[in-house]
Amino acid sequence: MTILDPYKNHSILEPPLSEVSSLPNSCVGVAPMEERVAIIGAGISGLLACKYMSQKGYRPIVFESKSGVGGVWTNTIETTKLQNLKRSYQFSDFPWPSSVTEEFPDHNQVLDYIDSYARHFNVLQYIRFNSRVVSIDYEKASDGDEMDSWSLWSGTGDAFSPKGKWNILVEDTHCKLTEVYQVEFVILCIGRFSDVPNIPEFPLNNGPEIFHGKVIHSMEYSAMDDDIVAEFVKGKRVTVVGLQKSALDIAAECSKANGLEQPCTLIYRTEHWLLPDKFPWVALAYLYFSRFSELTIHKPGEGLLLSLLASLLSPLRRVISKSVESYIRWKLPLKKYKMIPKHSFSQEISSCTITIIPDNFFGKVEEGSIILKKMKNFSFCKKGLMIDGEVEPLKTDIVIFGTGYKGDEKLKNIFTSLTFQKYIMGSSNTTVPLYRECIHPRIPQLAVIGYSESLSNLYSSEMRCLWLSHLLDGTFKLPSITEMENDVRNWRNHMKQYSPQYYRRSCVGALHIWYNDQLCKDMKCNPKRKKGYFAELFKPYGSLDYSNLSPKFGI
Ligand SMILES: Cc1cc2nc3c(=O)[nH]c(=O)nc-3n(C[C@H](O)[C@H](O)[C@H](O)COP(=O)(O)OP(=O)(O)OC[C@H]3O[C@@H](n4cnc5c(N)ncnc54)[C@H](O)[C@@H]3O)c2cc1C
Ligand SMILES: NC(=O)c1ccc[n+]([C@@H]2O[C@H](COP(=O)([O-])OP(=O)(O)OC[C@H]3O[C@@H](n4cnc5c(N)ncnc54)[C@H](OP(=O)(O)O)[C@@H]3O)[C@@H](O)[C@H]2O)c1
Secondary structure, three states, X not given: OOOOHHHOOOOEEOOOOOOOOOOOOOOOOOOOOOOOEEEEOOOHHHHHHHHHHHHOOXXXXXXXXXXXXXXXXXXXXXXXXXXXXXXXXXXXXXXXXXXXXXXXXXXXXXXXXXHHHHXXXXXXXXXXXXXXXXXXXXXXXXXXXXXXXOOOHHHOOOOOOOOXXXXXXXXXXXXXXXXXXEEXXXXXXXXXXXXXXXXXXXXXXXXXXXOOOEEEEHHHHHHOOHHHHHHHHOOOOEEEXXXXXXXXXXXXXXXXXXXXXXXXXXXXXXXXXXXXXXXOHHHHHXXXXXXXXXXXXXXXXXXXXXXHHHHHXXXXXXXXXXXXXXXXXXHOOOOXXXXXXXXXXXXXXXXXXXXXXXXXXXXXXXXXXXXXXXXXXXXXXXXXXXXXXXXXXXXXXXXXXXXXXXXXXXXXXXXXXXXXXXXXXXXXXXXXXXXXXXXXXXXXXXXXXXXXEOOOHHHHHHHHHHHHHHHHOOOOOOOOHHHHHHHHHHHHHHHHHHOOOOHHHOEOHHHXXXXXXXXXXXXXXXXXXXXXXXXXXXXOOOHHHHOOOOOOOOO
16 A cells, blocks of 8 residues: 655554444445545534444444544533424434433533434444544545546546545544544544634734733633633623624623623624524424425526526515514514614524524623623724724623634645645635535545534434435436536525525525435435325425435335
8 A cells, every 4th residue: 555745654544444233223235345434523413424324334434533422512511502492403213312301402411312322323333532633635546637627526426436545644632643544435524613713803903912801712611611611700891792602602601600790791793583492483394494485485406487486485485584573573672672683584594593592681681791782893902892983992801702613714624635625615705615515526535514504403414424325325426517516506696695694604494305305316215205295385394304215216
């Protein structure tokens, strides 16, 4: 086996060839030895990928930088709960245990559930914990073969191609030694809400460097133990930036720690349609997650009839959106605090920015332990923050950025090749260009799971892993690179039309049935999962509709 130049000092290892132990599922295939698969990450996406690939007979090697499974769920703040009803965040073949009676389980329950799934399907044997993938590098089989001229993905249209292999540089997080592993296929499941924080940029001498207090990101806040974090904010003037889930939860925790003595200030730039946790979820599902509801919007690649229907029915979507907005305005004092969003509730769904507010959040605002402040822009000064349009600084001891993550950067950073880095990022006015939200048309023998968002990320990752397992075992082939790029463009246009501000989140939430239809058709499964015409048209679709998908049309 040749050793690549960049890795001269490292040995190239084969993935472990330990026997596939008996999996609970009977459909275990046997993959050829030369089809080695590496999965990076053992969060929900990585575990699902591992389970589905091992069921197809692959013996994947999973690299996980942490010491356990669960990804984001291993490192949350104390009050984090599932934002979905548990039945919509459920593995299709592994129900929640009956001991979990809560509709919105807390983070410990979610982590236990994920851990039990990994044990039940015997996937722990494939995972190398404390193994951080530093980079991945594609080694072409022959120098003369220009990838730019390929018309088919991977040069052949197959997942496994003789055109090249991936070299994976892995660091043992304990002893810091590195090794290079070589595989034929890589599945990136590295998550998008961790590791690379999104911190606003400031002109020189207007940023955190001149501030005399402390500045952290919600990522660092989450990494602290609960008692240490409580001590950290106790008695301090805290300002939190953002108005999405991390910011709201952290503000609620700070207000609990400090009460009226030191109110927590929440500064934000965009209002959102926040949701109370007591909400008519079933009605919402009927309004937004049925085939009928998807008829009211334009779809990527739709024909003339669907396009006409979408145009005709779009006023109905506006009515639905207005009704939900009225309900939220009735439940939450958004008007009183001048927090009525400028965009519609439907846009919130299309952007995957639906956020459930913490318990009694507006009660805390009402009593004064949380102060809400809208701002256009802000900068730092010695004593705190200067909010645009205000003369006096907002005096503060701690600033916590709940400003999200740069998941695209994280994805980019893992590639050694500058060309692949450029490919995966797309440009500033495109989405991360992934066909079926999984495959970059010009990056061979590699898939990404868990980047694109939906309103229940577990179920989306599961559908994609199932789809990928069928691609790997040859149930279907990918179309040409040009066709894939056209499809990516259609989806991007859809995202830009329905989520102009947040299209880079790559949310498929408002069209999840249309999206799943495409995956089902590729896999040669029947995309219509309901019994009866009316149920098919009007009943909401969720993860359990796709249990027992079988690649024989009509089943
Ligand atoms: C606090 C929080 C709460 C959330 N709540 C919900 C919710 O209620 N509902 C919902 O639908 N979604 C929620 N999400 C979104 C959530 O990201 C997904 O639901 C899902 O858990 C993501 O799983 P994942 O496996 O794709 O990514 P992650 O959970 O991020 O897992 C990625 C894994 O890859 C590992 N990794 C990363 N880089 C490397 C590397 N270079 N080498 C080796 N290992 C690596 C990480 O250590 C991690 O274990 C939440 C996100 C956060 C941050
Ligand atoms: N289950 C849970 O309890 C839970 C807990 C935490 C996180 N999550 C999930 O994790 C994901 C990440 O959530 P998140 O809240 O960390 O990030 P996020 O959803 O990306 O929200 C980022 C927030 O920061 C604001 N922001 C970004 N850049 C800014 C800037 N330069 N100046 C001012 N404000 C800025 C955004 O405002 P704009 O809207 O104006 O861009 C937004 O309010 C989401 O999917 C979320 O649902 C879930």
